[in-house]
Amino acid sequence: SQELEQSPQSLIVQEGKNLTINCTSSKTLYGLYWYKQKYGEGLIFLMMLQKGGEEKSHEKITAKLDEKKQQSSLHITASQPSHAGIYLCGAAKAAGNKLTFGGGTRVLVKP
Amino acid sequence: DVKVTQSSRYLVKRTGEKVFLECVQDMDHENMFWYRQDPGLGLRLIYFSYDVKMKEKGDIPEGYSVSREKKERFSLILESASTNQTSMYLCASSILAGVYEQYFGPGTRLTVT
Numbered sequence: 001s002q003e004l005e006q007s008p009q010s011l012i013v014q015e016g017k018n019l020t021i022n023c024t025s026s027k028t029l030y031g032l033y034w035y036k037q038k039y040g041e042g043l044i045f046l047m048m049l050q051k052g053g054e055e056k057s058h059e060k061i062t063a064k065l066d067e068k069k070q071q072s073s074l075h076i077t078a079s080q081p082s083h084a085g086i087y088l089c090g091a092a093k094a095a096g097n098k099l100t101f102g103g104g105t106r107v108l109v110k111p
Numbered sequence: 112d113v114k115v116t117q118s119s120r121y122l123v124k125r126t127g128e129k130v131f132l133e134c135v136q137d138m139d140h141e142n143m144f145w146y147r148q149d150p151g152l153g154l155r156l157i158y159f160s161y162d163v164k165m166k167e168k169g170d171i172p173e174g175y176s177v178s179r180e181k182k183e184r185f186s187l188i189l190e191s192a193s194t195n196q197t198s199m200y201l202c203a204s205s206i207l208a209g210v211y212e213q214y215f216g217p218g219t220r221l222t223v224t
Contacts, residue, residue: 004153033212042115042201042215043154088153090213098169099213101146101154 006102021074021105023089031092032072084109115216123222130189134202143185148199192223
């Protein structure tokens with residue numbers, strides 16, 4: 001099955017600092033999803049990327065998909081305590097919408 | 112807004128018990144999914160369904176079965192719970208066509224003792 005590697009596994013940043021999370025696949029991705037999970041809760045959809053070179057932003061979060069569609073990054077600018085949680089990338093193999101997820105990145109923002 | 116609800120947030124069961132986890136979505140979505148989430152392993156797909164009475168195995172179906180008698184409801188069944196099924200279980204739904212986001216429920220933390 002398609003494997004997704006996320007890095008780092010965990011991250012502690014000072015409030016106000018930027019952070020970046022990476023998601024890498026060994027195969028070309030059909031669609032790449034970013035989700036955020038508050039500890040012990042369900043997943044909240046952040047963004048979906050499908051085209052090579054695509055970039056999307058929402059508030060202080062920017063996600064990019066490289067031209068080869070094998071790597072994505074999630075960048076948070078001027079982090080706040082509300083950005084704390086677990087970030088997961090999920091990849092669609094095809095249009096059928098079945099997703100494979102990475103192991104997640106645990107983010108802690110220190111006030 | 113799409114709402115996906117799960118019957119319990121926390122559940123404690125004994126080894127060998129039959130366990131039912133229920134998931135309901137209110138947006139008429141065709142696709143429904145069951146995942147389990149374990150530390151370091153991320154989310155792994157157990158089963159999914161793209162229509163009433165239709166089901167397909169995911170990556171780790173062993174020890175589980177599912178039921179989808181109505182479009183809005185997708186049940187996960189542990190026929191004989193074991194301690195290695197202690198986990199967080201997440202249900203999700205999405206529309207059928209194309210590449211669209213999955214909407215997740217709040218999760219059920221199951222402990223099997």
